[in-house]
Amino acid sequence: xxxxPKDAEIRALRQMVDEVRSSLPPELDLERLERHTLDRIDxxxxxxxxxxxxxxxxxxxAPGSLxxxxxxxxxxxxxxxxxxxxxxxxxxxxxVAPTSATSLDSLATIAVGSEQAYxxxxxxxxxxxxxxxETARFAWPGIANWYLEPGSSIVxxxxxxxxxxxxxxxxLRAHVVPHEDATSMVESxxxxxxxxxxxxxxxxxxxxxxxDSVVVEVVEGVVxxxxxxxxxxxxxxxxxxxxxxxxxxxxxALVEEQPFASSAASSPASRDVPPATTxxxxxxxxxxxxxxxxxxxxxxxxxxxxxxxxxxxxxxxxASPPRPTAAGVTTPPPSVxxxxxxxxxxxxxxxxxxxxxxxxxxxxRLSLGNVRAQLLACLASASTSQDDGALSVQVSSEVRLRLxxxxxxxxxxxxxxxRPDLQQRCGGGLFGLTVDSSDPSxxxxxxxSAR
Amino acid sequence: xxxxxxxxxERVQRGDRAAFAALFRRHAPIVTGIAYRMLGRSPDLEDVVxxxxxxxxxxxxxxxxxxxxxxxxxxxxxNVCLMHRRRARSRPQLSSDEFERDAPADSQRARPDLxxxxxxxxxxxxxxxxxxxxxxxxxxxxxxxxxxxxxxxATLVGCPVLxxxxxxxxxxxxxGEMMRDEPSLAALVDAxxxxxxxxxxxxPETEGDDR
Numbered sequence: 086x087x088x089x090p091k092d093a094e095i096r097a098l099r100q101m102v103d104e105v106r107s108s109l110p111p112e113l114d115l116e117r118l119e120r121h122t123l124d125r126i127d128x129x130x131x132x133x134x135x136x137x138x139x140x141x142x143x144x145x146x147a148p149g150s151l152x153x154x155x156x157x158x159x160x161x162x163x164x165x166x167x168x169x170x171x172x173x174x175x176x177x178x179x180x181v182a183p184t185s186a187t188s189l190d191s192l193a194t195i196a197v198g199s200e201q202a203y204x205x206x207x208x209x210x211x212x213x214x215x216x217x218x219e220t221a222r223f224a225w226p227g228i229a230n231w232y233l234e235p236g237s238s239i240v241x242x243x244x245x246x247x248x249x250x251x252x253x254x255x256x257l258r259a260h261v262v263p264h265e266d267a268t269s270m271v272e273s274x275x276x277x278x279x280x281x282x283x284x285x286x287x288x289x290x291x292x293x294x295x296x297d298s299v300v301v302e303v304v305e306g307v308v309x310x311x312x313x314x315x316x317x318x319x320x321x322x323x324x325x326x327x328x329x330x331x332x333x334x335x336x337x338a339l340v341e342e343q344p345f346a347s348s349a350a351s352s353p354a355s356r357d358v359p360p361a362t363t364x365x366x367x368x369x370x371x372x373x374x375x376x377x378x379x380x381x382x383x384x385x386x387x388x389x390x391x392x393x394x395x396x397x398x399x400x401x402x403x404a405s406p407p408r409p410t411a412a413g414v415t416t417p418p419p420s421v422x423x424x425x426x427x428x429x430x431x432x433x434x435x436x437x438x439x440x441x442x443x444x445x446x447x448x449x450r451l452s453l454g455n456v457r458a459q460l461l462a463c464l465a466s467a468s469t470s471q472d473d474g475a476l477s478v479q480v481s482s483e484v485r486l487r488l489x490x491x492x493x494x495x496x497x498x499x500x501x502x503x504r505p506d507l508q509q510r511c512g513g514g515l516f517g518l519t520v521d522s523s524d525p526s527x528x529x530x531x532x533x534s535a536r
Numbered sequence: 537x538x539x540x541x542x543x544x545x546e547r548v549q550r551g552d553r554a555a556f557a558a559l560f561r562r563h564a565p566i567v568t569g570i571a572y573r574m575l576g577r578s579p580d581l582e583d584v585v586x587x588x589x590x591x592x593x594x595x596x597x598x599x600x601x602x603x604x605x606x607x608x609x610x611x612x613x614x615n616v617c618l619m620h621r622r623r624a625r626s627r628p629q630l631s632s633d634e635f636e637r638d639a640p641a642d643s644q645r646a647r648p649d650l651x652x653x654x655x656x657x658x659x660x661x662x663x664x665x666x667x668x669x670x671x672x673x674x675x676x677x678x679x680x681x682x683x684x685x686x687x688x689x690a691t692l693v694g695c696p697v698l699x700x701x702x703x704x705x706x707x708x709x710x711x712g713e714m715m716r717d718e719p720s721l722a723a724l725v726d727a728x729x730x731x732x733x734x735x736x737x738x739x740p741e742t743e744g745d746d747r
Contacts, residue, residue, distance in 0.1 A: 090728075091712070091725075091728035091729070092732060093725045093726075093728040093732060094715060094725055095712060095722045096710075096732075097712075097721065097725040097728050098708060098711055098712050098715070098717055098730045100728075101657060101658075101661045101715075101721070101724075101726065102680045102681060104654060104657060104658055105573060105658055105661060105662075106572070106573065106657075106662075106681055108563075108572070108654075109569075110568045110571070110572030110573075110581070110659050111572070111577060111581065112563075113568055113581060113582055113585065114582075114699075115560075115561070115564045115565070118582055118585060119557060119560050119561065119564070119584060120565065121586060122560060122586045122589045122590065123553070123556070123557060123560075123592060125586065126556075126593050127592060129590070305560070351715035378647055471577050483583065485579075498579060500580060500583045501623065503554075
């Protein structure tokens with residue numbers, strides 16, 4: 086039988102309860118926590134919105150509600166036209182939309198600076214937008230503005246409220262409003278050109294497509310380029326400006342790095358791009374050499390034949406996440422690494438690593454975006470290496486890093502935790518890497534889904 | 537003048553993001569305190585605080601003012617902490633103890649001896665709480681630390697009130713015994729014991745346990 090507690094024990098217990106009740110919690114960075122909490126709530130709202138949209142699409146509509154929807158849409162369109170009232174200058178355009186036959190002339194416009202732009206956020210998802218003989222300007226308030234150069238065509242879709250563009254032909258330049266939270270996982274604007282996907286979180290860039298390769302020029306900032314057709318955020322190469330590289334349009338694989346020449350800054354067409362802190366230029370060509378000359382008035386430097394692996398850039402700005410080894414330990418980012426169409430796999434050959442001339446490390450300090458990209462690439466690699474092809478991998482986790490005084494990763498934690506082997510494989514690869522953060526325990530949100 | 541909580545809640549319920557941010561700023565320290573008392577110096581404190589406010593955002597639409605907002609928030613926070621502990625027990629974590637190891641050492645350097653002793657005792661007491669079974673720990677923390685009545689604890693943990701009282705009794709008894717295992721707490725018991733013996737010599741009557 087358990088003896089009764091002594092009087093002193095009871096009093097000590099009471100005192101400890103009082104001390105615990107009056108103890109002060111550790112000071113948390115509540116400002117950062119507030120930002121993260123609001124971000125998370127916003128993300129959930131987006132997911133909810135997407136779910137509602139899906140739900141609406143899947144519901145059958147009664148004839149009466151269809152008629153009501155038509156009347157409402159007509160009224161809304163009339164109202165928008167009444168408000169805008171202005172034609173976008175120089176845009177003799179037509180929209181060929183799979184879901185509607187609306188011409189661009191009937192689209193609403195919005196003032197952007199001193200110009201008028203078509204209100205892209207009012208365009209039905211799935212619409213194909215084709216420019217005529219002149220450049221057309223589109224605006225998606227709060228997210229992006231873009232120019233569709235003459236003879237170009239895009240298909241505009243929405244994903245969770247964000248624009249997703251498919252560049253079918255021609256050239257597109259865009260200015261993307263940066264996220265308030267640099268670590269936010271939402272890709273503001275995604276442009277797909279064939280099998281290549283280009284994603285930005287906040288930058289200015291342009292895309293030209295004329296065939297089966299894509300030239301990416303980054304003046305400043307960071308752009309992610311990788312294979313399209315994959316769910317979740319883009320993973321592949323991260324281009325940090327100034328840099329220039331050629332990718333295959335079909336798979337988003339890096340073909341070669343080229344000397345950077347800021348055609349975006351000198352291009353007449355780019356002069357009307359709003360000033361921004363970051364700029365990038367993307368261009369696609371059919372035959373790498375010939376197509377560069379045909380890529381518009383950009384004055385871009387001629388393409389180097391694919392066989393000649395140019396490393397003449399002063400400092401390579403291309404980095405892909407460290408490749409995990411079989412033991413689950415990843416190596417630091419190489420100075421130049423390939424953008425494999427598949428997520429980085431152990432021992433994957435690098436097209437430029439074979440270069441005789443070493444180049445300076447591209448990313449001396451990983452940004453939190455780099456960290457997230459690395460984790461995503463590792464998760465993708467882990468999912469594709471599963472024996473069971475039917476396995477579904479879904480991850481949504483906050484990863485908090487612990488940095489030492491030199492900003493090296495000395496600890497990290499997944500919340501909620503992942504499978505131990507995944508944590509070990511993907512988290513372990515970050516240990517020892519230097520992260521560009523003033524916060525000693527920064528965190529990044531990782532969402533990944535693969536089926 | 538600071539806006540009243542009722543007005544703030546109404547604005548949040550209407551979807552005002554700025555109002556929610558204000559609500560967060562006003563109540564985050566309180567929620568942090570609840571999470572700290574329930575979880576100790578855990579590396580998950582920030583996550584738990586965030587989760588509480590996400591839950592608040594999800595549920596505030598259903599809050600109709602039957603209770604004070606602070607009471608409602610307290611219940612939400614307690615629930616989130618309970619759920620967090622249950623989840624954490626079933627899943628491994630990577631290097632979670634690093635946060636726990638470092639924090640007391642940092643604070644000990646800069647503070648006076650008495651405060652250091654107090655923090656050591658509190659840390660030791662949290663360790664003892666971790667040694668209790670989860671069921672006993674839950675009821676002890678909810679009743680003794682958070683001040684919830686047994687009837688409400690019974691609802692929260694899903695058992696009869698009598699069971700809550702029984703668990704509470706054994707939790708107190710085990711903690712009293714275990715305090716001898718922690719040097720800083722054993723010293724406290726000894727000091728109180730010695731003090732009571734001194735009092736016994738001067739004052740024949742001793743205090744009873746009126747709890």
